[in-house]
Amino acid sequence: MQFGIFTVGDVTPDPTNGRTPTEHDRIKAMVAIALKAEEIGLDVFATGEHHNPPFVPSSPTTMLGYIAARTERLILSTATTLITTNDPVKIAEDFAMLQHLADGRVDLMLGRGNTAPVYPWFGQDIRQGIPLALENYGLLHRLWREDVVNWEGRFRTPLHGFTATPRPLDGVPPFVWHGSIRSPQIAEQAAYYGDGFFANHIFWPKEHFMRLVGLYRERFAHHGHGSPEQAVVGLGGQVFMRRNSQDAVREFRPYFDHAPVYGGGPSLEEFTEQTPLTVGSPQEVIDKTLTFRENFGDYQRQLFLVDHAGLPLQTVLEQLDLLGEILPVLRSEFAARRAAGVAEAPTHPALSARVKS
Template sequence: MTTPASTTARSSPAAEYERERLRALVDLAAWAEGVGYDAFGVGERHNPAFLSSAPAVLLAHIAARTSRIRLVTTVAVLSLADPVRAAEEYATLDHLSDGRLDLIIGKGNDPVSPGMFGVDAAELWDRLAENYELFRRLWREENVTWTGRFRPPLHGATTRPRPLQQPAPRVWHGSASSERSTDLAARWGDPLYSANGFRRTDHYLALVQRYRDRLAHHGHDPAATPLALGVHSPIITDRSQDALALARPAFAAFRDLPVARQNHFPFDSLEDFIDNGSALVGTADQITEKLLDLHRRFGNQVLGVGVEGFFLTDPATTRAHLERFFAEVAPTLRAELPAPVWAPDPPERQGRGAARPAH
């Protein structure tokens, strides 16, 4: 079982604070590599409430500060990007990171971002499908000729640099609420990253089941296609009642936030969220058994564990719980579910920037 982390840096009106926040994000990635995460992801938002408007730039700096951890977009909002520019930027990042790049792409769910580009939100799914088709060709072909709805045509276009990983870095599709994302991933035989965030587990399981049905429909092997599943940052204590006491105030506060209504948060109690959602609250043994049960239901090879606290706002406290997770939970998961998606290079290729095989 492999474990990626992801973050979106929240903003502030103070430019000096923004500088500190961006540096803290890079430091967080270095810490994540040291504590045991297998990948670190940066989201994309074009919204003054967030700082992660340029994930390729942030990940390039993280690449310079790390050596092992995979670099992931969570997600790259390809519906709002020009495919030519995106192909060039992320291929550059693939080289600078010595082939450590994976992309997770998506439509995006931020209500502010489309307006920043003058894009009608009703077009986002169609734009994502078209942009990804072109993006995929630009990474795999040279002299591309192409015509679509949303950008000027191309005639014999070749983007540089070519990706380091061949035929191209792995592209995942972020999935949260719509069958459009599962169907697009299945069409191309790409892996799916199920958010498993704010709704009931059964909702995400139904999307994953549809994804696998559509994979088979398009002639792809579901058993050979990786699946990632997200969960919230954990609260781990020696006694379960102590974990519940820590989490309960934050749960009650979250239910009253606009983001809870926007994401149709359905849980009436903390216990319901733990039993039927993605909350990790309890002892190490309880959390281990929950994650093993999720694996039995989903068959995921990747587990995305939140690196920013859902229940806790203090970064030091959140990191302390994550350190317990990697010391007390992760070893069991990795021993019982040995399915690394990102296998390390053999010793003779380490340190030479060798390209890794992509799905």
Template sequence: MEFGIFGVGDVVTDAVSGRTPTENERFKAITRLAVHAEEAGFDVFALGEHHNKPFLSSSTPTVLAHIAALTSRITLSTSVTLITTNDPVRLAEEYATVQHLADGRLDLMLGRGNTPEVYPWFGKRIEDGIPLAIENYALLRRLWDEDVVTWSGRFRTPLREFTATPRPLDGTPPFVWHGSIRSPEIAQQAARYGDGFFVNNLFMTIDYFARYVDYYRTLYAEHGHGRPEDAIVGAGGAFYVRRNSQDALREYEPYWLKGPQGDVPLKEASEKTGLTVGSPAQVVDKVLATRDAFGSFQRQLFGLDFGGVPETTLHQTIDLVGEEVLPVLRREMEPSPA
């Protein structure tokens, strides 16, 4: 079981202090948080790709390569790479490069993003989102799996006897997760290839996402990759943690009210979704409840670096979770002896 942190690289005003960090400050903060996450015992650090304000993570492989040079153990990942608007050739080459620089400590989470305006910026149509995701990933797999590729499709120019360089480290491509909120086609794609299926587990209830996990598990088995319980599932979530829940709710409420889900009561969201605003014990309870809903799963990522929460608070949270949450979860989620 892996536990990690993911961020989206937003640059927004602190709802309490009124201060807005610069882009340079945010890049440096993201780097420090990744290094601290490794020191505190987390297994994964993930950063999403965005091309619109208020986000700055438009060149995720560059940031991950920099973090790779400053760390030695933690797995680096994307929390979304846009399989729809990126050229699969560039994805194959850029992330194979980062994989080499990170000595293999890299995987990839693919998604379609949540901002429609990105499609025309890259010469695509949002109406083609699902077909783009399916065709582009099929090509990406071939570019990694085959030394020489001849290919033609609907959305890009054909390739003739093309070799993506560099080749994946030791001939093994980065592991791929397919991220989804509401698209059964993405669950189908993950199951077909035997890849990981990562449910956002935010914004809607845990029960909502459990249906997609069950669907993926069934298809995973039907494609001959193993039993449904062997399917590779990851779950998102978010937390704001203090030693007692009252302090956490009080401190986080201004940030919540300013965010996109601010019309939903914070306490209700914390009880029903993958968000936990409370004590270390409540974080443990939420992850165990997620396991009850999804079955045994392999990766839990927590969002904490968004919404303008100051960096000092984020480091305090990393320390608290590393000391009082991760050891308990590792013990509680250890597989039972056969």
């Protein structure tokens, strides 16, 4: 079981004092958060990809390459790589390069994106989102596995005798997660290729995502990759902790109430009841996180969102210290409940060899 954090890289005013970080400050804060993640023993740091304000992570591989040079163990991933508006040739090249620089500590999560204006900025049409995702990944999958590719599709110029460089590290492509919050076609795509499926169930009730994960597991087995229980699943979550749960609720409430993605919607109490958001004591975070297994079965990766909605960097670092304290408990409890025959969390063979040596 891998535990980590992800960031969406939002630049949001702090509702308690009205201060808005600069883009420079926010980018540097994301790096500091990644370094703290390695310090406390987390396994994964993932960044989103956005090309519109108020977000800053428009070039995830640039950021992850910088973090790779300053870390030794942390797996570097994306919380979304836009498979619809990025050219699959460039994705193949960028992540293979990052894979070499990070000695295999790289995977990625593909998504379609949900910001309509971004599509025409990159010459695409959001109405073609699903076909774009399916076609582009079909090409990306081949580019990492075939030394010479001949290809023709609907959305880009053909390729004739093309070789993507560099080739994946040791001939093993980065592991791919397909992320979705609503599209069964993406769950089917992940199952067809035997890739991972990431259900970032941070905004909607768990029942919706239980159906998506259930579909993915069923189709994973249908396509001959193993039993439904052997499918590779990742989940999102959100936490805010203080030693005393009342203090956590009191401190986090203004951030929740004024966050662009929450404000004007359900109350904090309603949201914590219906979604994975946990605002409370460390023990409450442990207890609720363990229920995810009851809802979704054994899974391989748990990522927490901890740095959004204008939370200052110091507060986020305090959250990570608390997360580091409960991490051994989460590891041991998930391991004790784990059924036999469940797939291991994905890592590059180079990392497994390093651990054995």
